[in-house]
Amino acid sequence: MEPEQSAAILKQLKLKVTPRRQEIMNCLGREQSYLSADEVWERIKPRLGSIGLPTVYRILDELAEAGVITRIFLSDRKQNYFLCANQEGHHHHFVCESCRRVEDVEQCGLEGVSRDIARRSGGRVTSHILQINGICGSCCQGHAGAAP
Amino acid sequence: MEPEQSAAILKQLKLKVTPRRQEIMNCLGREQSYLSADEVWERIKPRLGSIGLPTVYRILDELAEAGVITRIFLSDRKQNYFLCANQEGHHHHFVCESCRRVEDVEQCGLEGVSRDIARRSGGRVTSHILQINGICGSCCQGHAGAAP
DNA sequence: CTAGGTGCAAACTATTTGCAGGCGG
DNA sequence: CCGCCTGCAAATAGTTTGCACCTAG
Numbered sequence: 329m330e331p332e333q334s335a336a337i338l339k340q341l342k343l344k345v346t347p348r349r350q351e352i353m354n355c356l357g358r359e360q361s362y363l364s365a366d367e368v369w370e371r372i373k374p375r376l377g378s379i380g381l382p383t384v385y386r387i388l389d390e391l392a393e394a395g396v397i398t399r400i401f402l403s404d405r406k407q408n409y410f411l412c413a414n415q416e417g418h419h420h421h422f423v424c425e426s427c428r429r430v431e432d433v434e435q436c437g438l439e440g441v442s443r444d445i446a447r448r449s450g451g452r453v454t455s456h457i458l459q460i461n462g463i464c465g466s467c468c469q470g471h472a473g474a475a476p
Numbered sequence: 477m478e479p480e481q482s483a484a485i486l487k488q489l490k491l492k493v494t495p496r497r498q499e500i501m502n503c504l505g506r507e508q509s510y511l512s513a514d515e516v517w518e519r520i521k522p523r524l525g526s527i528g529l530p531t532v533y534r535i536l537d538e539l540a541e542a543g544v545i546t547r548i549f550l551s552d553r554k555q556n557y558f559l560c561a562n563q564e565g566h567h568h569h570f571v572c573e574s575c576r577r578v579e580d581v582e583q584c585g586l587e588g589v590s591r592d593i594a595r596r597s598g599g600r601v602t603s604h605i606l607q608i609n610g611i612c613g614s615c616c617q618g619h620a621g622a623a624p
Numbered sequence: 625c626t627a628g629g630t631g632c633a634a635a636c637t638a639t640t641t642g643c644a645g646g647c648g649g
Numbered sequence: 650c651c652g653c654c655t656g657c658a659a660a661t662a663g664t665t666t667g668c669a670c671c672t673a674g
Contacts, residue, residue, distance in 0.1 A: 344648055344653065365638080380656045385639060401549065401605055405638065405664075422593055425602065435592055437585025441608060444583055445570055450613035454573065457549055457607045460589060465598035492628065492673055513663080528631045533664060535629095553639075553663065630671075640661070647654075 329357030329411070337415075341394050351376055352387050353396075356411035361428035362400040364408050400430070401459055424464035433460055477505030477559070485563075489542050499524055500535050501544075504559035509576035510548040512556050548578070549607055572612035581608055 334353040335345045343349065351372045356363060363371075369384045388409050391397045396415070400408040400423055410421065410430050422431045442453040482501040483493045491497065499520045504511060511519075517532045536557050539545045544563070548556040548571055558569065558578050570579045590601040 346648070346654065348655075378656080382640075382657080383655055386655085389639095407638085422599065422601075424599070431593075431597060431599075433589055433593070435585065435589050437583065437588070438608070440585070441581055441583050445579075445581070445608065445610065449579065450616055451570065451572070451579075451610055452616055453570075453608055453610040455609045457605060457609070459605045460586070460593065460601055461603045461605070462593065462599055462601040468598055468600055494629065494673070496630075526631080530632085530665075531630055555663085626672105626674095628671105628673085631669090633668100634666085636663105636665070638661105638663095641659085643657095645654105645656085647652105649651095649653100 329354055329413075337396055341390075341396070343390065347376060348372075348379055348383055349387050351379075352384065353391070353411065356397060356409060357413070359411070361430055362408040362410040362423070364404075364406040366406075368409070401457070420458040420460065422460040422462060422464070424467055425461055426463050426467040429464050429466075431464065433458075477502055477561075485544055489538075489544070491538065495524060496520075496527055496531055497535055499527075500532065501539070501559065504545060504557060505561070507559070509578055510556040510558040510571070512552075512554040514554075516557070549605070568606040568608065570608040570610065570612070572615055573609055574611050574615040577612050577614075579612065581606075 331350060331354070334350045334357075337353070338345045338349055352368060355368055355372050365384050365388055366381065368388065369379065369381050372384075373379060388397065388407070392399055392409060397409045397411045398421060400410050400421070402408055412421070412430075412432065414432055417434075418436060420433045420436055422433050424430070436458060438453075438456055438458070445451045445453055479498060479502070482498045482505075485501070486493045486497055500516055503516055503520050513532050513536055514529065516536065517527065517529050520532075521527060536545065536555070540547055540557060545557045545559045546569060548558050548569070550556055560569070560578075560580065562580055565582075566584060568581045568584055570581050572578070584606060586601075586604055586606070589604075593599045593601055
């Protein structure tokens with residue numbers, strides 16, 4: 329992710345463009361997989377001289393609320409975040425349990441579900457969580473993958 | 477949920493049929509909505525005389541791992557659990573953000589997604605998370621609903 | 625009887641908060 | 650220069666663990 333791109337996103341969110349925010353977006357943008365708050369922290373510390381872990385939490389939370397980054401659900405007790413290169417269009421993610429790689433999943437049958445809920449019980453859908461877990465192509469093909 | 481039913485489920489999981497386990501299943505079975513560990517604890521304490529919170533955590537975790545109860549994802553920091561009356565067939569849940577009611581969602585377009593992932597990248601889907609959030613029919617119709 | 629189940633107390637750890645100072649617009 | 654941003658230290662709270670005792674099968 330280019331600096332101008334992260335700056336543009338931050339401006340659009342009416343957040344100040346600060347080195348910390350940009351560095352966190354750059355850090356996540358460099359990865360093909362998700363990271364936890366402390367993993368992000370370890371990676372950007374050397375680049376920034378110093379940064380507090382609470383700042384990392386605050387920024388990750390802001391970006392996740394804004395929808396710029398996605399929360400990945402795992403059985404560990406941590407929150408994990410992924411910055412998708414594809415910021416356009418509604419889609420979801422396929423998460424490899426072996427190598428932590430995240431791939432896009434375009435298909436999402438949720439429009440039908442929303443219609444069903446409205447029709448059947450008069451309810452209204454405001455959001456949904458969809459995450460596909462599995463083993464990615466390269467891990468299936470004998471690459472053992474880096475086990476967590 | 478009847479005692480024989482909970483006993484049968486526990487036997488099938490090769491877990492001993494104990495009063496604590498049955499009471500937790502009964503407690504969740506009585507609800508139309510999800511509960512957190514401490515909420516379950518508060519409700520079953522008077523019925524059992526005494527029970528430790530760690531026991532509640534252990535049992536909820538066992539049941540969730542076994543697929544008997546479903547974890548509900550919320551922005552609070554807690555794990556929330558729901559025991560679905562419908563234990564048959566693959567389905568998901570519609571969670572009302574206003575009154576916490578949970579309804580079944582039969583439709584799930586995931587077979588197609590699995591096929592796509594296998595075809596495109598050679599990956600394999602092992603599990604998925606799908607939860608629909610919104611406002612249920614009765615909350616939409618002016619019933620303000622018990623706000624959390 | 626014996627392995628699994630449970631209570632209790634204590635530990636753990638991810639995450640949050642308060643406040644003083646810093647810096648982007 | 651104003652108000653958001655950040656560091657630091659400390660608190661918070663949900664969840665887990667260790668171990669001795671208990672009970673279902």
